[in-house]
Amino acid sequence: MNLREHIRDIPNYPKEGIVFFDITPLLSSPKAFRFAVDQLAEKFGSRGATKIAAAEARGFIFAAPLAYTMGLPFVPMRKPGKLPYRTMSVTYDLEYGTDTLCMHVDAIERDDKVLIIDDLLATGGTVNGMIKIVEQAGASVAGLGFVIELGFLPGGQILREAGFDHTCLLN
């Protein structure tokens, strides 16, 4: 299965000069979608993760079926104002400006080993926010998994320099 064939390149989206990697063709192919989730399950099956976390919205699409497949709890990380119970939050740097992610205060416990999943790794800003909130909860990161890595952007290198191993299905 060549997952690349199921990713559509959209030039000049969301801004002039940016090529956006559209995952909706992958989602519209049950075989490709299942393959992607099964590949992530295979790669992370032996890492001893106790929970799987992802940030809205596209991270949820892969992390939720992965949690179902691996039989692990799923932890949603969301933009401010979206979670109904008490939350903790982190603000993290993006290429231009900052963003904030929130998580329920009881979603992750100190002894948890959290597998973080996202559809795509670009500058690393989003995954850095997710790592920060896991660490703020006193837990550790069991793994970082992505469907796509944009190798020409610094996210992967930043993760390696910070001592984090990451895995992606396509780069």
Ligand code: 5GP
């Ligand atoms: P980063 O924070 O690493 O710069 O960007 C990764 C985040 O932005 C991911 O959560 C991802 O959903 C979103 N993202 C950025 N660029 C793209 C893209 O070209 N395609 C998709 N599907 N998501 C993107």
